[in-house]
Amino acid sequence: MTRTRLTAEERHDQLIGAALTAFTTGGYAGTTTDQVARLAGVSQPYVIRLFGTKQQLFIATVEHASHRIEQRFRAAAEVQADLATLGAAYDDLLAERELITVMLHGFAAGADPAIGPVVRACFGRLYETVRELTGADPQEARDFFAEGMLLTVLGAMNVIGRDAVAPERWMTDLVGSLDLPEAMRGAEGPG
Amino acid sequence: MTRTRLTAEERHDQLIGAALTAFTTGGYAGTTTDQVARLAGVSQPYVIRLFGTKQQLFIATVEHASHRIEQRFRAAAEVQADLATLGAAYDDLLAERELITVMLHGFAAGADPAIGPVVRACFGRLYETVRELTGADPQEARDFFAEGMLLTVLGAMNVIGRDAVAPERWMTDLVGSLDLPEAMRGAEGPG
DNA sequence: CAACGTAGTTATCGGCTGATAACCTGTCAA
DNA sequence: TTGACAGGTTATCAGCCGATAACTACGTTG
Secondary structure (H helix, E strand, O other), rough: OOOOOOOOOHHHHHHHHHHHHHHHHHOOOOHHHHHHHHHOOOOOHHHHHHOOHEEEEHHHHHHHHHHHHHHHHHHHHHHHOOHHHHHHHHHHHHOOOHHHHHHHHHHHHHOOOOOOHHHHHHHHHHHHHHHHHHOOOOOHHHHHHHHHHHHHHHOOOOOOOOOOOOOOHHHHHHHHHOOOOOOOOOHOOOO | OOOOOOOHHHHHHHHHHHHHHHHHHHOOOOOOOOHHHHOOOHHHHHHHHOOOHHHHHHHHHHHHHHHHHHHHHHHHHHOOOOOOHHHHHHHHHHOOHHHHHHHHHHHHHHOOOOOOOHHHHHHHHHHHHHHHHHOOOHHHHHHHHHHHHHHHHHHHHOOOOOOOOOOOOOHHOOOOOOOOOOOOOOHOOOO
């Protein structure tokens, strides 16, 4: 019954992945370390051993998500360095749900004195990255993030994305008024 | 030691107010019914008695917040029925923090099967209200809500609003690039 | 004043949850 | 082979939390 042994670093990465999934669904306070452990196939105390506290696990997860979003922006900008291309990359991230939604849970927990500084730093870094990559001025960048936050909230509410509910009138008015074929991916068939 | 007895309806309203404050800080899962009870000066079991479950209390709180936001929009539109005026009303709400932030916590909990339908209905109703009041077309309304969601997230992270942290460069770039004297109210002096 | 409905309390509990401690086990070097 | 370190586990717990049950007190009405 001996499971394959991994290095601490491999296990660390795997646990971040499990935490990403778990925290996406339940948020910080609504997720237990045992849920994360089961997803990763390890015992709950081992999760605590590797990360110290649940809070540190959450912070590591948010930072990981932010970093991966940044990577996706950079990859997109290598193809074409404008806001439209980064917007398309964001639509892809939205369809995958996890990275974006876990960030929203981080933002919502931003009043916590330990989590607040982390999520503010992540947001600021993403803002700087977008401006650096695209050369957007403050107003353009602001519009970009505004639209991003709207889509993020709609994704968290399952108005768009993988597990989207049956669309009502206002949803199509809100979402359908612009080109988002990727973001609606989950509403139709398998990707 | 006999406290002033209130009617069930008065106590109900008072508890919603306490829940608004409590859930704003901790979100749904991160807030206890005892915290709400203490804020209102009643015992924890009585909170459960009046609302059935914690979940129903949260739902009632979110619906109350949504309704009050709608009222503020309607009041603003009576003065001048355009998006700029409603935007100014939203800035006031942001400065007060509670109504807006508790809505964000509701959105973040939108994956919950019991909470999701409620917050989607609230969002849809606010969307319809804004369009009805201002006559905005879908694209204009979308831009309005996009900016609103950005400000909402920034408020939850304490980038703007009453308890805002010391501003960094990216924050002033993001926020300062447009006319928001009211939203920065808390960063300067007493209101 | 009796009595009854409504407002509210204290007592209590089962279950969960994060965290600690102690122990076990695979693997590699000498 | 043996030791020793790194990767894990089982056992356990103290505290919290939502919820239930049973009881108490206020005040109004006839």
